[in-house]
Structures are given as C-alpha cells and as structure tokens.
Amino acid sequence: MAGPGSLTTQRDAELVQSRLHEQLARPQDALSHYRRYIGLRDSAQNEQNQKAAYRQRLGYEFADKEARLKATQERRQAVAAAEVRRQRQLRTATSLGAGGLLLLAAGLYFTLRRTERLKQLVTDQKQDLQAQRDRLDTSLTELRVTQTQLIQKEKMASLGELTAGVAHEIQNPLNFVNNFAEVSTELLNELEEAQASGDAEEVTALTAVVRENLTRITEHGQRASGIIKGMLEHSRQSTGERVPTDVNSLCDEYLRLAYQSLRATDKTFNAELKTDLAPGLQLVPAVPGDLGRVLLNLFGNAFYAVRQRQLTGEAGYQPTISVATKQVGPQVEIQVTDNGTGIPAEVQQKIFQPFFTTKPPGEGTGLGLSLSYDIVTQGHAGSLHVESCVGQGSTFLIRMPAQESTVNSSVSAE
Numbered sequence: 308m309a310g311p312g313s314l315t316t317q318r319d320a321e322l323v324q325s326r327l328h329e330q331l332a333r334p335q336d337a338l339s340h341y342r343r344y345i346g347l348r349d350s351a352q353n354e355q356n357q358k359a360a361y362r363q364r365l366g367y368e369f370a371d372k373e374a375r376l377k378a379t380q381e382r383r384q385a386v387a388a389a390e391v392r393r394q395r396q397l398r399t400a401t402s403l404g405a406g407g408l409l410l411l412a413a414g415l416y417f418t419l420r421r422t423e424r425l426k427q428l429v430t431d432q433k434q435d436l437q438a439q440r441d442r443l444d445t446s447l448t449e450l451r452v453t454q455t456q457l458i459q460k461e462k463m464a465s466l467g468e469l470t471a472g473v474a475h476e477i478q479n480p481l482n483f484v485n486n487f488a489e490v491s492t493e494l495l496n497e498l499e500e501a502q503a504s505g506d507a508e509e510v511t512a513l514t515a516v517v518r519e520n521l522t523r524i525t526e527h528g529q530r531a532s533g534i535i536k537g538m539l540e541h542s543r544q545s546t547g548e549r550v551p552t553d554v555n556s557l558c559d560e561y562l563r564l565a566y567q568s569l570r571a572t573d574k575t576f577n578a579e580l581k582t583d584l585a586p587g588l589q590l591v592p593a594v595p596g597d598l599g600r601v602l603l604n605l606f607g608n609a610f611y612a613v614r615q616r617q618l619t620g621e622a623g624y625q626p627t628i629s630v631a632t633k634q635v636g637p638q639v640e641i642q643v644t645d646n647g648t649g650i651p652a653e654v655q656q657k658i659f660q661p662f663f664t665t666k667p668p669g670e671g672t673g674l675g676l677s678l679s680y681d682i683v684t685q686g687h688a689g690s691l692h693v694e695s696c697v698g699q700g701s702t703f704l705i706r707m708p709a710q711e712s713t714v715n716s717s718v719s720a721e
Contacts, residue, residue: 313674314347314348316662317347318348321341321344321347322344323447324340325337325344326439326443328340329372329375330436330439330440330443332379337376341369341372345365382428382432386429389421389425393418393421396414396418397418480528483523484528490520491521491524494513494516494517495517497513498514549593549594550594550595551710552591552595553590554588554639554641555585557602558602558630558641559584559630561603561606562580562582562602562630563580565602565603565607566606566628576610576626577626578627578628580627581627581628581630582629582630582631583630583631584630585633585634588632588634588639589634589709590710591639591709592687592710593707594686600679602643604675605703606628609643609644609645609647609701609703612645612647612648612649613626613645613647614626614647615647616647626645626647627646628645629642629644630642630643631644637708638689638706638707638709639706640705640706642703644700644701644702645700645702647700647701648698648700649695649697649699649701650695655693659679659691662674663676663677683705688707689706689707689708690705691703691705692704
C-alpha cells in the first residue's frame with residue numbers, strides 16, 4: 308500500500324541504519340540493514356527502467372562497504388599486532404644484560420616512535436569516527452522529522468476522507484432546520500392572523516406547533532454542531548489526554564462517515580451496514596480523535612476489501628460491513644468485520660508493519676494500520692489483531708481497558 312515516495316523514505320532509513328551500525332562496529336547489523344535497503348529498493352514497481360543501473364550502483368556500494376569494513380578490521384588488527392610486538396620487544400630488552408643496553412636503547416627508541424605513530428593513527432581514527440557519528444546523528448534527526456511528516460500526512464489523508472462523509476451528514480440536519488424554519492415562518496403568519504381575529508384557541512395551537520418546530524430546529528442544529536465538533540477533534544493535534552469515551556457512539560458515527568465518504572466518490576457503490584452495539588457498555592478512557600482515526604482506517608480498509616470483491620463480478624455477492632461491541636471482563640471489545648477478499652496468512656504477519664501495503668502504488672501509504680496498532684497498544688494499553696480467511700472476509704478485533712464503574716446508555720442498532 309506504500310507508494311514509491313514512502314519506499315524511498317524507508318529505503319533511506321535502512322541505509323542510514325546500516326551506516327550507523329557500520330560506524331558502531333556492528334558489521335552484521337550493518338549488512339542486515341543494508342540487505343533490507345536493497346529489498347525495499349527492488350519493491351518500487353514504478354521504477355523498473357532505473358532498477359538495473361541502480362542495483363549495479365548498490366552492488367558497488369555494497370562491495371565498497373565490505374572493503375571499508377575489512378580495512379577497518381585490518382587497521383585494528385595491525386594496532387593490536389603492533390602492541391603485541393612492542394610488549395614482546397620490551398620483555399626481550401629487559402632480559403638482556405648490560406652489554407645489550409645500546410641495542411635496547413635503540414630498540415626502545417624505534418618502538419616508542421612506532422607507538423607514537425600508532426597512537427596518532429588511533430587518535431585520527433577516533434576523530435574521524437566522531438565526525439561520522441555527528442553526521443549520522445544529523446541524518447537520524449532528519450529521518451525522525453521525515454517520519455513525523457509522514458505520520459502527519461497519513462492523519463491529514465484520513466481527514467480528507469472524512470470531508471465528503473461529514474458534508475453529507477451535516478446536510479441532513481441542515482435540511483431539517485431549513486424545512487422547520489420555513490414551516491415556522493408560515494405558522495407565524497397564521498398566528499398573526501389568529502391573533503388579529505381574536506381566535507385564542509387557534510393562537511394556542513399554533514404557538515405549540517411553532518414551539519415544537521423550534522425544539523426540532525435546536526435538536527438538528529445540535530446534531531450538526533456535534534458532527535463539526537467530532538471532525539475538529541479528529542483534525543486537531545492530539546494532546547494524549549484520555550477521557551471517558553462512549554465507544555458505541557464513536558463506532559456508529561465513524562461507520563456512517565466512512566460509508567458516506569466512499570459513496571461521495573462512487574455513487575454506484577452500496578453496502579449493507581450492520582451494527583451490534585452492546586447496551587450498557589462501560590466507557591473507555593480514550594483519546595476520541597485518535598480512536599476515531601483507528602476506526603476510520605479499519606472501516607476504510609473494510610470498504611476497500613468488499614469493493615474489490617464486488618469488482619470481480621461474483622454472482623449474488625452483497626458487500627456487508629458490520630461493527631460490534633461487547634464487554635469482555637474488564638475490557639471493551641470492538642469487532643470490525645467485512646465479507647471482502649480476505650487476507651492471506653503470510654500477509655497477516657506483516658500487516659501492522661510500517662510502510663507495508665498490498666494496495667497499488669498511489670492508493671495507500673502503508674502507515675494506516677501501523678499507526679492504528681500504535682494508537683491502540685501504546686496509546687490505550689489495548690490490543691489489535693486480525694482474523695481472516697481468503698475469499699470470505701476479515702475481522703479486526705480491538706480490546707481496551709474499560710473505565711471503572713462507568714456505563715453508557717447506548718443501545719444496539721442495526
């Protein structure tokens with residue numbers, strides 16, 4: 308699901324790691340990261356015309372890297388061998404009698420000169436290593452900045468996916484507000500006529516209807532306000548503060564937003580949506596915006612899977628997405644299920660890795676599930692795993708600790 312840009316960034320990250328381990332005298336780790344670097348480079352499908360030349364250049368770099376590592380080892384061995392020879396010479400000189408003092412002095416002189424040269428060589432190497440470490444530190448800092456930018460890009464991408472769904476969801480309450488406002492305007496005209504004619508009973512009846520319309524206008528206005536508030540929470544930078552959260556409402560809200568977002572880009576797409584939200588479910592201490600991103604990603608992947616299966620033209624196939632919640636001891640469980648294409652076993656083992664994707668280039672960054680996994684496991688002390696069968700569909704299960712002694716009033720809806 309990662310595009311060429313994402314693979315290039317990861318490839319460069321592996322190269323930086325290889326060089327770091329090389330300078331830290333960890334040749335095996337350096338070679339390991341370098342092999343990953345080569346693997347990432349070869350996976351860029353849209354750069355076929357450049358692979359051969361690039362692979363040849365990397366081969367030269369790889370050979371040069373091995374030569375440099377070998378040269379470093381040889382220099383260290385030379386230093387160690389020189390030290391051994393110096394110690395041997397000192398022991399030999401000590402055992403000589405007075406008649407060999409001149410020879411000993413000469414030997415010591417040349418030995419000391421050699422030692423000084425070796426010390427200077429070591430000093431120069433240390434300075435060179437320090438300079439390289441400084442450059443590596445700078446590269447690592449730049450890499451972290453790049454990773455942060457990629458994560459923010461992924462968050463903004465999910466915000467963009469919400470836009471169409473939010474527009475549709477806001478349009479419904481606004482239509483109600485407009486309709487009730489128009490009706491209320493007509494009723495006020497009738498109310499003025501009733502007051503002018505002195506028909507108290509009609510005035511009372513019309514006043515009650517207008518009051519009821521105003522109540523509905525308020526309700527739908529609050530509904531639109533709530534949708535906007537939810538989108539603002541999704542888009543603002545997370546503070547990491549967890550608050551008691553109604554998981555049922557969050558699941559229902561983001562399922563509809565994800566569906567309407569897809570419908571906005573493909574009017575022909577239709578799917579059956581099912582919800583089984585446990586009544587009396589305990590609240591969860593969560594960051595609503597972050598948990599919403601997780602749900603949006605899971606729902607988006609589910610809709611993608613059923614749409615891909617629908618495109619195969621399978622007779623009688625009905626795309627179906629379901630979300631269910633339930634209490635499991637001290638934890639709350641969320642299940643997102645689809646009857647899409649399913650995920651092969653070998654892919655399931657890698658699905659939560661950063662930059663891993665099975666989507667065509669340009670259709671995914673490979674960060675969605677990785678970020679979701681980190682949000683659930685690190686940000687909410689929960690767990691996220693997948694169960695899938697090729698050709699039948701997939702289920703993603705989230706479990707998070709519940710807030711003690713708190714329940715919400717959500718009811719099951721389908």
